[in-house]
Amino acid sequence: MTQNAVEKTSVTLLGLGAMGHALARAWLAAGHPLTVWNRTPDRAAELAREGARVAGSAAEAVAANSLVVVCLLDDASVDEVLGGADLTGRDLVNLTTSTPAQARARAEWARERGARYLDGGIMAVPPMIGVPESGGYVFYSGSQELFEQHRQTLDVPARSVHVGEDAGHAALHDVALLSAMYGMFAGAAHAFALIRKEDIDPASLAPLLADWLVAMASSVHQTADQLRGGDYTKGVVSGLAMQVAGTPTFLSTAEEQGVSPELLSPYFELMRRRLAEGGGEEGLTGVVDLLVR
Structure with missing residues (x-):
């Protein structure tokens, strides 16, 4: 009934x-x-x-x-x-x-x-x-x-x-999801700031940005699988060493565009710390462990 x-x-x-x-x-x-x-x-x-x-x-x-x-x-x-x-x-x-x-x-x-x-x-x-x-x-x-x-x-x-x-x-679930949301908003804010002084319509970037974020969102499943199994190299395509090597380009571009790197720098620093601990063949999952006190 x-x-x-x-x-x-x-x-x-x-x-x-x-x-x-x-x-x-x-x-x-x-x-x-x-x-x-x-x-x-x-x-x-x-x-x-x-x-x-x-x-x-x-x-x-x-x-x-x-x-x-x-x-x-x-x-x-x-x-x-x-x-x-x-x-x-x-x-x-x-x-x-x-x-x-x-x-x-x-x-x-x-x-x-x-x-x-x-x-x-x-x-x-x-x-x-x-x-x-x-x-x-x-x-x-x-x-x-x-x-x-x-x-x-x-x-x-x-x-x-x-x-x-x-x-x-x-x-806990509520705050976890909302924390991820604000991280996404932070990345989007940095992306829009990079083009702010250029002859680029933000409306033309928006659909590209939305599609890219949707495509990258599926990576959370790999992160969860690695955290559950303990193997942070499983399924990795872009290793941490390669990604850290590319971060200066992001910071230099921000400087050239007159944009503060404050939304990206903390995350890049965590990536560098994990690499220093020997996680070069991992993806980005090891950053999670650095955050847990």
Whole structure:
């Protein structure tokens, strides 16, 4: 029997910022009874017109339903908002951005207050919520049993992906992926800076750059395979020694173009350090070990 054939799960949502508002609208559109609370009540007015029940306090909102979803500014905000609420018997799903250590501590905090806990990391921006074809999804970690119990409800705003019983793993996956994203943005920024003073339309470089990044992205599978197996030379085509030998060209080009090398230099330095340790026949996987303290 599907959830459509039975009464939809009632949800309490605390926090109506841009993401919280998008989550609320998705659950309302899918027919889930929704109780909302926000520190600034005005943000709930539109949702009330769409059928949401607006609670007068966070404690009242928590008392309304067994499934309580939190989407606040930061971990400290969770303390402030839930400090006076009775969490006994509640299933707390925390979608507030946090670190892995904060998520683990929050799981224990919830357990001590009589609640079951799932931590979440949202891999989407608000316009992607409630739009399955957008590709957005949410990492969840904590009890597999609890996740499966609420999976259909959690799937409504965005596809849900359980990444482990350790409550910190959703936050860890979230930050890992976003860290890679910012590394990509850094490389793209350097590429655009190189042509900034030239008679080259950035719009003409963009598709070339996008295609190249997509083609290079598949290398993460080789990196993972090498990390798992321990052989950093497996499948290597361009050895570290050859790549390090080519780095002066990148730095000289940046100097000629009047571009700071600060986005590339730290990575090149790690490559040189790994080469000095004797990794000339490896690819770039050894850099990972240099970063782990």
